[in-house]
Amino acid sequence: MSDAKDTAIVEGRALVQDYSMPGSLFTGSKQVRALKGIDFRVAQGKTLAIVGESGSGKSTLARIIALIDAPSEGELLIDGQPIDITRRRPGPEMRSKVQMVFQNPYGSLNPRQKIGDVLTEPLVINTRVPAAERRERAEAMLQKVGLQPEHSNRYPHMFSGGQRQRIAIARALMLNPRILVLDEPVSALDLSVQAQVLNLLADLQDEFELTYIFVSHDLSVVRYIADDVMVLSKGEAVEQGSREALFADPQHPYTKALFAATPVTDLDAIRARVQRRKEAREGQTV
Amino acid sequence: MAQLNIRNLTVKFATATGSFTAVDGIDLHVDPGEVLAIVGESGSGKSVSMLAVMGLLPDTATVTADEMTYAGRDLLRMSRSERRKLIGREITMIFQEPIASLNPSFTAGFQIEEVLRLNMGMSRKQARARALELFTAVGIPQPEQKLKSYPHQMSGGQSQRVMIAMAIASNPRLLIADEPTTALDVTIQKQILDLLMKLQEDYGMALILITHDMGVVAETADRVTVQYKGKKMEEADVLSLFESPKSAYTRALLSALPEHATGERLPTVSEFFLPEGSE
Numbered sequence: 001m002s003d004a005k006d007t008a009i010v011e012g013r014a015l016v017q018d019y020s021m022p023g024s025l026f027t028g029s030k031q032v033r034a035l036k037g038i039d040f041r042v043a044q045g046k047t048l049a050i051v052g053e054s055g056s057g058k059s060t061l062a063r064i065i066a067l068i069d070a071p072s073e074g075e076l077l078i079d080g081q082p083i084d085i086t087r088r089r090p091g092p093e094m095r096s097k098v099q100m101v102f103q104n105p106y107g108s109l110n111p112r113q114k115i116g117d118v119l120t121e122p123l124v125i126n127t128r129v130p131a132a133e134r135r136e137r138a139e140a141m142l143q144k145v146g147l148q149p150e151h152s153n154r155y156p157h158m159f160s161g162g163q164r165q166r167i168a169i170a171r172a173l174m175l176n177p178r179i180l181v182l183d184e185p186v187s188a189l190d191l192s193v194q195a196q197v198l199n200l201l202a203d204l205q206d207e208f209e210l211t212y213i214f215v216s217h218d219l220s221v222v223r224y225i226a227d228d229v230m231v232l233s234k235g236e237a238v239e240q241g242s243r244e245a246l247f248a249d250p251q252h253p254y255t256k257a258l259f260a261a262t263p264v265t266d267l268d269a270i271r272a273r274v275q276r277r278k279e280a281r282e283g284q285t286v
Numbered sequence: 287m288a289q290l291n292i293r294n295l296t297v298k299f300a301t302a303t304g305s306f307t308a309v310d311g312i313d314l315h316v317d318p319g320e321v322l323a324i325v326g327e328s329g330s331g332k333s334v335s336m337l338a339v340m341g342l343l344p345d346t347a348t349v350t351a352d353e354m355t356y357a358g359r360d361l362l363r364m365s366r367s368e369r370r371k372l373i374g375r376e377i378t379m380i381f382q383e384p385i386a387s388l389n390p391s392f393t394a395g396f397q398i399e400e401v402l403r404l405n406m407g408m409s410r411k412q413a414r415a416r417a418l419e420l421f422t423a424v425g426i427p428q429p430e431q432k433l434k435s436y437p438h439q440m441s442g443g444q445s446q447r448v449m450i451a452m453a454i455a456s457n458p459r460l461l462i463a464d465e466p467t468t469a470l471d472v473t474i475q476k477q478i479l480d481l482l483m484k485l486q487e488d489y490g491m492a493l494i495l496i497t498h499d500m501g502v503v504a505e506t507a508d509r510v511t512v513q514y515k516g517k518k519m520e521e522a523d524v525l526s527l528f529e530s531p532k533s534a535y536t537r538a539l540l541s542a543l544p545e546h547a548t549g550e551r552l553p554t555v556s557e558f559f560l561p562e563g564s565e
Contacts, residue, residue: 224544261476263501
C-alpha cells in the first residue's frame with residue numbers, strides 16, 4: 001500500500017457518541033450528543049493532539065480510539081480495517097495494537113499489585129509468553145522508561161507521581177502497541193517532571209515508531225509534542241490542521257479564545273503588564 | 287509597614303518515622319496593595335507556610351519563627367480570640383478545589399450570608415442584600431437565582447467565584463489564594479485571574495498567590511519568591527525573575543517550560559540542578 005491515502009494507521013469517519021442521561025420519575029431520559037461527527041486520520045509515527053476544555057468530548061473520543069467504548073455512529077478504522085467492538089470484542093491482536101495511558105497515575109495503578117505484576121499482566125491476558133520471559137520483558141521495559149529492574153518488587157505507593165506515570169507508560173508498551181492513546185498524561189505532574197515524561201515519550205516514539213493520540217488542554221505542551229492538532233469544542237472539531245498552521249494562524253474564534261486565555265511568559269508581555277500596573281497605581285495616588 | 291512579615295519560619299511535622307521539616311527557615315513579606323507569588327512544585331512547602339499564617343495546620347505541626355507579624359501585630363504571641371478576629375476577616379484565604387471548599391448541603395447564598403452574619407455581625411436582611419452585591423461584584427450571572435443554588439448546580443468557575451465572594455466579604459487587607467485556578471479550564475482560569483487582579487486593585491488589598499504555574503506568575507505577580515523543598519531559592523520582582531533568574535533552580539524551571547523549548551528536547555530540572563539527596 002504505497003498510496004499516500006492509505007498510510008493512515010488510525011482513521012475516524014463521522015464519529016458520533018450519544019450518552020443517555022437517565023430521566024427521573026416525571027421526565028424522560030435525555031440524549032446528550034458528546035461527539036457530533038468527528039473525522040480524522042493519523043499517519044504512522046505521528047502525533048495527533050486533541051485539544052479542548054472539560055466537556056468538549058476529548059476524553060470520549062480518546063476512549064473510542066482506545067477501543068474502550070463503541071461510537072454510537074460512524075466508523076473507526078485501524079490499519080485500514082473497520083473495527084466494531086459491539087459486534088466482536090477485540091481480540092489479543094487488536095488489543096496489542098492500541099493501548100492507553102490515563103491522566104491520573106495515582107488512580108490508574110492497583111495499589112495492591114507489585115510493579116512487576118502490573119507490567120506482566122497484559123502479557124498474561126493477551127499472550128502465551130512463559131513466566132520467565134514475561135519477567136525479563138518487564139524488567140527490560142522498566143529500564144526503557146528510566147526505572148530500575150529491582151523496582152518490580154515494589155508497590156505503587158513507593159513511587160512519585162512522575163515515576164508512576166512512567167510505570168503506566170511502561171505497562172501500555174508491554175504489548176508492543178503501534179498506537180498509544182494518552183489522555184492528559186502530564187497534567188497531574190509538576191513542571192520539572194512533566195519535561196522528563198515528555199522527553200521520554202519523544203524517545204519512545206522514535207524508537208518504536210509509535211503513533212500518539214495526545215489529549216491535552218495545555219497548548220504549550222501541544223505545541224511541543226504534536227504534528228497535527230484537532231481543536232474540539234462541545235463535541236465538534238472546530239479546527240484541524242498541522243501544528244505549524246494552527247499555531248501561526250488560528251482561524252476559528254474558539255481557537256483564538258484558547259490562545260488568548262493561555263498565560264504567556266514572554267518578557268515583553270510581562271514588561272507591558274508591569275508598566276500598566278504602575279500607571280494605574282500612579283493614577284490612583286494623584 | 288509590611289502587611290505581612292515573616293522571618294525564619296520553620297514548620298515541622300511529627301510523623302511515625304520522626305520529625306519532618308516542611309518549611310525550613312523561610313523569610314517572606316508582602317506590602318499593602320502588593321501581589322506576591324509563591325512558586326514551587328509539590329512538596330516545596332508553599333501551602334504549608336501560608337496555612338501556618340492562617341493557623342490552619344493540624345496539631346502534629348510545630349511552627350516556629352523569629353517574627354510573624356501582620357500590620358505590626360505579632361501573630362505568634364496573640365491570644366486565640368484576638369487571632370480569630372483577624373483570620374477570616376482581615377486575612378482571608380481561598381483554596382484550590384472550589385467545589386470541595388463549599389458545603390454541598392447548603393445553598394451558596396446561605397453559606398455566604400453565614401459569613402456575613404458571623405463575621406460582620408449583620409442581620410439576615412443586611413446579609414442577604416450584601417451577598418447579592420458581592421455575587422454581582424465577582425461576576426456571577428443571574429446572581430439572585432444563584433444565591434438559591436446548591437454547589438453541585440454550579441460549574442467549577444462559578445464555585446470559585448462564590449469562594450472569592452466569601453473571601454472578600456469582609457473587605458480583607460490580605461487575601462491568600464492557594465492555587466485558585468489549578469482545577470479550572472484555561473479560559474475560566476483567565477477570567478478568575480482577571481477578577482482577582484481587578485478586585486485586588488479596586489480594594490487595594492495585598493494578595494499572596496500560591497502557584498506552580500509560571501504562566502500564572504507572569505500574568506499576575508509584582509514580586510515572586512521561589513521555594514524548593516521548604517527552602518527559599520530566590521526572591522525577585524517579576525520582570526527580573528523571568529529576565530535574569532539568579533538561582534539555578536529558577537533557571538531550570540523556566541527552561542523546562544514547553545513554550546521555551548528551543549531544540550528537540552526539553553531541558554529537565556535535574557540536568558540543571560541536582561538537589562542533595564535526589565533520587
